[in-house]
Amino acid sequence: MAKSPALPGNPALSQWINECAELCKPDKIRWCNGSDAEYQSLLTLGKADGTLIPLSPKLRPNSYLHRSHPDDTARTEECTFVCTPTKDEAGPTNNWMEPQEAYAGLRKYFEGSMRGRTLYVVPFLMGPVGSAFSRVGIELTDSLYVAVNMRLMTRMGEPALRHLGQGADFTRCLHSTGEFDPKRRAICHFPQDNTIWSYGSGYGGNALLGKKCMALRVASYLGRQEGWMAEHMFVSELTSPDGVTMGFTGAFPSACGKTNSAMLRPAERFRSRGWKVSTLGDDIAWLRPSDAAGGGQLYAVNPENGFFGVLPGTSERTNPHAMQTFSRDSIFTNVALLPDGDVWWEGKTEQPPNQAFDWQGKPWTPDSGRKAAHPNSRFTAALANNPVLSPRCEDASGIPISFIVFGGRRSDTQPLVLESFDWTQGVYLGATLSSETTAAATGKVGVLRRDPMAMLPFCGYNMGQYLAHWLEMGKRLAKPPRIFHVNWFRAGADGKFLWPGYGENIRLYKWMMERCQGKAKAVETPLGWVPPAEAIDLEGSGVSVERFAQAVAVDKKAWLKEAEDHRVFFTRFGSDIPAELLEEHAKLLRRLA
Ligand code: GTP
Ligand code: SPV
Ligand code: MN
Secondary structure, three states, rough: OOOOOOOOHHHHHHHHHHHHHHHOOOEEEOOOOHHHHHHHHHHHHHHOOOOOOEEEOOOOOOOEOOOOOOOOOHHHHHHEOOOOHHHHHOOOOEEEEHHHHHHHHHHHHOOOOOOOEEEEEEEEEOOOOOHHHHHHEEEOOHHHHHHHHHHHHHEHHHHHHHHHHHOOEEEEEEEEOOOOOOHHHHEEEEEHOOOOEEEEOOOOHHHHHHHHHHHHHHHHHHHHHOOOEEOOEEEEEEEEEOOOOEEEEOOOOOOHHHHHHHHOOOOHHOOOOEEEEEEOOOOOOEEEEOHHHHHOOOOEOOOOEEEEEOOOOOOOOOOHHHHOOOOOEEEEEOOOOOOOOOOOOOOOOOOOOEEOOOOOEEOHHHHHHHOOOOOOEEEEEEEEOOOOOOOHHHOOOOOEEEEEEEEEEOOOOOOOEEOOHHHHHHHHHHHHOEEEEOOOOOOOOOEHHHHHHHOOOOOOOOHHHHHHHHHHHHHHHHHHHHEEEEEEOOOOOOEEEEOOOOOHHHHHHHHHHHHOOOOOOOEEEOOEEEEOHHHHOOOOOOOOOOHHHHHHOOOOHHHHHHHHHHHHHOOHHHOOOHHHHHHHHHHHHHHOO
């Protein structure tokens, strides 16, 4: 059995790797240093064993297609566990397992699971180099696909080992794809041990353990203890023609528009005048209050170093900056392969190709009666590929956040945009966020569920206490960000979206900036402040004043029902629901009366 080469100066790391190797019994152990040469050699290995299908060097330079096991194409929330000593610590919204029981059960899966395989040791840094925000993880994985994705998604190798030094403060991430059998699959988090064990899946959120498992579930747990926050948010900067730049973040559930907001290309009318959005991150934010010297503001970094973004619906029209991001040096997962060696997915072009191989490699034509790409097909690309990347994404201190946007996917009821009255009511808006489920997780699509702060699947502890932590953080900020709520997906009587979305969303982000500046008009509704049509520049949007009014309308009858649903949802948390949120609920009822 292979043994890890001793790591100079870090006995804790060597010992842990040896323990895991003894359990999993790999044939080989390969340390990853994160270099370009190593990445190319891993790609060559992946080509040879069929993990990676090379795409046309002309159409997609240095890019590859990966086809997942057909039963392993999305996060599996039913196999995801928070393993705290008591069930109460995990709370009512997480699957829970007692830690010793979880370790024992998983040990049986991991025992000998890497026989005949290579164990990749992947050190990675989450967060900018030299930042107080940043944390080290080490992933041990038998998946080459995971190793190459981690190279694009994280700061891998040297920066991580340098940050760690001789310390033992790293997240211990053990991963094996096992047999890709959904019945023998478990993604277990041990926040108290700073440990993650994931078995039986090679899919992004289940297997790239730096992402959802460490940077959200474990980090949210640590953040509560240490006074910061880990959130399912994009981080962007908005710049106006007069040169004002504001940082903002947005929490939308999986596949509800974060990547698109992060990389937004403003509608022509705005772009030509100098409106600009720059990306810091598209999925995860780590947020800390600055001290008084920093103005008592909330600062954000993106802990990731790349994108793992949704492809269906992504086109030159909807998200040209994403199209440019994955024009080269990218990995495509579960898309269709074209005869010319390029890739395709639903929505990439208006006209589908005449023929292709679908995401499972089967011949496909538009008459096949099935989708060519998997609805949760994704691209992986480095941050640096993004043409509108903010240079401040490497800033050790992060950027100050002027406003936070919550958003869900609701075909009805939820207005296009509103602003909260204050931080506490903003937290209420986030706590009651609801959205129709998407293909990012297994299970039925289009089912309405409450997804507080878009963190329902990602909160590493009791969500009632998580909401209390949000309220607490607001009190520590001299200048808390303003809070808005959006719904790009409200439909009219014709069943069509009332709002065109994508680059047109700049019209509403502009209003949000102007609200922060005290410049824009708003009218009071029971839910919050809403822009009157004259406060939004609608010219060229194709949206009439009447249609806009429909998009922001508050239907009191529907909202009385909605408020009742909020109440029922809150009862799930028992006495953990903060009293301030119950008071907000009472206030909402009074405003609706
Ligand atoms: P995760 O990576 O799963 O966390 O998702 P995300 O929140 O980054 O979602 P993303 O931006 O990738 O968008 C998901 C889907 O919603 C894609 O099919 C988009 O084309 C679509 N979408 C994004 N923004 C808009 C919008 O403003 N309007 C409409 N109608 N669709 C949108
Ligand atoms: C999501 O599901 O929210 C994602 C994709 O961003 S995954 O990394 O798989 O979680
Ligand atoms: Mn996500």
